[in-house]
Amino acid sequence: MTNPPPVSRGMERGILILFMAAAAVIGLGLAVPAAQQAIGVATGAGGISMLTDAAVPHTDAVAGAAISSATFDSAWVVASGLDGGTRALLALGASFGAVPTALTVGAVVLFLLLMMWRRPFHRALIVATQVAGAALLIGGILSAGLGGLGRMMAATELNPVAGDVFVVGFRFDPAWMLVGVGVLALSFVFSYGTRLQRDTEGLV
Secondary structure, eight states: OOOOOOOOHHHHHHHHHHHHHHHHHHHHHHHHHHHHHHHHHHHTOOOEEEEBOOBOOOOOOSSSOOOSOOBOOEEEEOOSSOOHHHHHHHHHHHHHHHHHHHHHHHHHHHHHHHHHTTOOSOHHHHHHHHHHHHHHHHHHHHHHHHHHHHHHHHHHHHHHHHTSOBOSOOOOOTHHHHHHHHHHHHHHHHHHHHHHHHHHTTTO
């Protein structure tokens, strides 16, 4: 059995650059919509997703598939004349959803750069993962809290002109906070790796 040819230094750098480009594209794809929403809400031209329990119009069918009952669960609303405080909360909620994503992508790119420089365990990476993890954890709470409060206030303002179809409430997704805890855990792994690397330097 022949051994596979070793990966050249140039190929390794190319793969890492490809990963960095993919991370940057994914990060932009996640952060740009939230930033656009924050700007749109702040300027009064953007829309927001609001909970609703409005009934779906339907008629009884004589034969075949029929709808017994149905309701919408959300609506994309572009509203004008909202209170300034409501718009500020909605914009802050969207912003706190975009910034942690950008910081996390920055930490991933830094890790790939350090891999390229053959320094995967570096003090800068520990700081970057701690900042990104804390931003995801705290930013997730602030995004859900501030954005949710803004949606509740918007529902209260719009219900009188919309026939009370909007639910004064919001959804809470803890996924980003769990990711933040995972990134913070990684910072401890990198810290241990840095100490191990420092202790073994010069031994090999």
